[in-house]
Amino acid sequence: MERVFNFSAGPSVLPVPVLEKVQKELVSYGTSGMSVMEMSHRSAEFEGIIKKCESLLRELLEIPSNYKVLFLQGGASTQFSMIPLNLLSKYKKAAYINTGTWSKKAISEAKKYGDVDVIASSEDENFSYIPNLEDLALFEQYDYLHITTNNTIEGTKYSTYPKTNSPLVADFSSNILSEPIDVSQFGLIYAGAQKNIGPAGLTIVIIREDLIGSADKNCPTMLDYKTHVEASSLYNTPPTFSIYVAKLVLEWIKESGGLNSIYQTNLLKAQLLYDFIDQSDLFSSPVKKENRSLMNIPFTSTSDELNKQFLAQANSAGLVNLEGHRSVGGMRASIYNAMPLEGVEKLVHFMSQFEKKIVEEIVR
Amino acid sequence: MERVFNFSAGPSVLPVPVLEKVQKELVSYGTSGMSVMEMSHRSAEFEGIIKKCESLLRELLEIPSNYKVLFLQGGASTQFSMIPLNLLSKYKKAAYINTGTWSKKAISEAKKYGDVDVIASSEDENFSYIPNLEDLALFEQYDYLHITTNNTIEGTKYSTYPKTNSPLVADFSSNILSEPIDVSQFGLIYAGAQKNIGPAGLTIVIIREDLIGSADKNCPTMLDYKTHVEASSLYNTPPTFSIYVAKLVLEWIKESGGLNSIYQTNLLKAQLLYDFIDQSDLFSSPVKKENRSLMNIPFTSTSDELNKQFLAQANSAGLVNLEGHRSVGGMRASIYNAMPLEGVEKLVHFMSQFEKKIVEEIVR
Ligand SMILES: Cc1ncc(COP(=O)(O)O)c(C=O)c1O
Ligand SMILES: Cc1ncc(COP(=O)(O)O)c(C=O)c1O
Ligand SMILES: [Mg+2]
Ligand SMILES: [Mg+2]
Ligand SMILES: [Mg+2]
Ligand SMILES: [Mg+2]
Incomplete structure (x- = not known):
């Protein structure tokens, strides 16, 4: 597997x-x-x-x-x-x-x-x-x-x-x-x-x-x-x-170079995801910018129904456990030290494709 | 290894x-x-x-x-x-x-x-x-x-x-x-x-x-x-x-057949070791017969010096962790479910060889 x-x-x-x-x-x-x-x-x-x-x-x-x-x-x-x-x-x-x-x-x-x-x-x-x-x-x-x-x-x-x-x-x-x-x-x-x-x-x-x-x-x-x-x-x-x-x-x-190096990679990974979320019309972050976690990144789309679709399709694409905590719903990407940059790139790519499809459906 | x-x-x-x-x-x-x-x-x-x-x-x-x-x-x-x-x-x-x-x-x-x-x-x-x-x-x-x-x-x-x-x-x-x-x-x-x-x-x-x-x-x-x-x-x-x-x-x-079967094997393993200890002139068990554990079998030879020799040689023979608990000394063989019969047989064989050598040294 x-x-x-x-x-x-x-x-x-x-x-x-x-x-x-x-x-x-x-x-x-x-x-x-x-x-x-x-x-x-x-x-x-x-x-x-x-x-x-x-x-x-x-x-x-x-x-x-x-x-x-x-x-x-x-x-x-x-x-x-x-x-x-x-x-x-x-x-x-x-x-x-x-x-x-x-x-x-x-x-x-x-x-x-x-x-x-x-x-x-x-x-x-x-x-x-x-x-x-x-x-x-x-x-x-x-x-x-x-x-x-x-x-x-x-x-x-x-x-x-x-x-x-x-x-x-x-x-x-x-x-x-x-x-x-x-x-x-x-x-x-x-x-x-x-x-x-x-x-x-x-x-x-x-x-x-x-x-x-x-x-x-x-x-x-x-x-x-x-x-x-x-x-x-x-x-x-x-x-x-x-x-x-x-x-x-x-x-x-x-x-991997110790905590300085790990930290730089963590900043990079988180920035990639936050930047995408912030420019996106579909996805948004509930968290005030200066307090955003580098490890756990909650986000939502514009409806529960779309969240559900997103989670199911992400799962099929090998991007798993993106559900938000049962107490808050929505999505959450936990991108701890061991999550490679590639994983975040794949996620951002998937999110942008998902958004494109939604926009196309609305236009059509 | x-x-x-x-x-x-x-x-x-x-x-x-x-x-x-x-x-x-x-x-x-x-x-x-x-x-x-x-x-x-x-x-x-x-x-x-x-x-x-x-x-x-x-x-x-x-x-x-x-x-x-x-x-x-x-x-x-x-x-x-x-x-x-x-x-x-x-x-x-x-x-x-x-x-x-x-x-x-x-x-x-x-x-x-x-x-x-x-x-x-x-x-x-x-x-x-x-x-x-x-x-x-x-x-x-x-x-x-x-x-x-x-x-x-x-x-x-x-x-x-x-x-x-x-x-x-x-x-x-x-x-x-x-x-x-x-x-x-x-x-x-x-x-x-x-x-x-x-x-x-x-x-x-x-x-x-x-x-x-x-x-x-x-x-x-x-x-x-x-x-x-x-x-x-x-x-x-x-x-x-x-x-x-x-x-x-x-x-x-x-x-492995469930607890009845495991129990039969445990009885067999323990009996093998206790029988050897009881007939041995060198090794003895401190425990009253009717209360003997099937899992943890403490035993000693006739001196601390011989215990030490026994433990070192057993270790070299791939029979390890036979030291008694630090509070009591001597030897202890823990023979839990996962210890195969073969392990106990090897131990008993090793003990009998060790005893033979000791007896020969005394005779010589
Ligand atoms: C910040 C924080 N504190 C405490 C806990 C509880 O930890 P544990 O499940 O190890 O008791 C968690 C679990 O996710 C946590 O994230
Ligand atoms: C009978 C018995 N009770 C309690 C303990 C203590 O167990 P633990 O180390 O899991 O706290 C042991 C440990 O060997 C034990 O053998
Ligand atoms: Mg946004
Ligand atoms: Mg919390
Ligand atoms: Mg004896
Ligand atoms: Mg005890």
Whole structure:
């Protein structure tokens, strides 16, 4: 079966060279005589894999030495609980910025464990923008400020991050590794792996050392960052195979020139699609220009009926998973790191052909 | 690289036909044009996989219709918290039987959330047996009774399960699917996948319906069974690839004749090793005969020095991961479902050759 172009929001496309390497090594890895899936997480071989995975991540993101890197389970959704359980230690109060579905989930979970102030929101305009953060006063009465750096469903991203004296906690699930960032701006960064890192079932947490060790005493052991820091992510059996694939993805990013180079390609890919959408009479983007995501690009045609036709025909043309999230409808092209430029070109070409046909039908 | 015989306690050996199938389908699954790792968990294709995985598990274990099957993350270690958080609803008190390292971890976690009575223990004799359960009075003042059906580190297993009016909660991590069981005896069964089910990163929970929905109101959403029951394990992104491999393992078990047939082979493999150990002057088993595990077989020679020699030479002969758990030392052969009879035969042959050499050296 020929491969399609997969615009899924997550789990999502992986680099073909990574998949081919996984395939080659699947039954017997290196000189181990076994599959990575069969390896004890305490074996020298697997320790080599997880250590390399961490060092690549540190290198690519230039993570300062006072940050720990954790390989966890439970998805970003489990972080929605772990963050307040671990960080609401002094003021028992946190600030959240509400920029969409995932922010809202993070907010409602945090409310179980302390006071939550939603200090800014873009809900008034359907989350089509990122609130202006210049108005944000510096504050110190919060244990942390939580943001969602890229809103997977709504297609927005922060261009600058809020300046704050409280630790900045950031859900980077859908744009981690898509561009260089200054990790030292953040207290904690987290991301489910299933977009830019690797297979589902792995969650990456990057946490500043001073934020470790203040969890509530009734915090479940597995939800206490300290547990995993002390055991170097080997407190219990980690998702070994996902960590191995993540390592290969990080190697692929490095070989592709690192985050600067990946970022340039991402800008190019997104620009291609946004430019087409903006000049098109049929398609439009709901998102304010300066807040547009490079990873998730929602768009619509002029009617639900045309959206449906578009999606069906795109699917037949090997451009798949272009449906918008069930909560918003329309279309969404998720063009993560592993989506080749060729995939976006094909999509834009297909969109322009589709538009032409529609116009011709109307004229006829 | 030729494959070795891998006696790891977990993650552990997988059936070769499963690995070969995974390899074949790795880059492009069926007619999907993508890897299973790249599939949206909400796609029709993946829904087919997870539904099939559940129906195979139901068929093989003959799970009654008033039980739900959940595919979760976090390992068995997260269940140590989820169980008390969800089940300590009426008496706020649970009974635990302490049969080893994993029981102890389950106990200490439960103590965070309610009263715990350790109603039986084999700690007095180094966990080398399962406490006699005939003395156990029926009791009703507990929300549940927790047991570890197979003690991975100590090499013991229950031959009969305690009769109780409280729901019986069982950690089946290291012997699920190794023999037929009567699921209706249990209120909740859980197991990390990485022994008899599939790759690490997936946890299976089988829960009787009446035990769902009584979680503490501050229970993290991701730790509430109800969350996952209501969403059919798709509340958030599940470990999709591990679920796919688990499905292949279940198909392999079915093709191997189901649990009766698997059980007969497991009896044969274990008997071969125990018989050799028992007649040997060099090797011995620390475990009481009637409580010996079919899956994890600890043994020792007569000295630490000989153990070391044995492990090194076995390793060179392609019999790997025979080290006992770091907490107990000696040797341990984990011979899960996927360990072929040939692997055990090779091990027994190697042990007898090793013994011969030792005897000859002494004589000389
Ligand atoms: C920004 C963001 N946060 C959180 C999540 C939830 O992640 P998970 O499914 O790993 O729990 C998602 C999933 O798509 C997401 O896009
Ligand atoms: C019986 C038993 N329970 C619990 C665990 C812990 O499982 P996990 O590493 O998935 O948390 C293990 C791991 O080997 C085990 O053997
Ligand atoms: Mg969102
Ligand atoms: Mg337009
Ligand atoms: Mg044990
Ligand atoms: Mg003996």
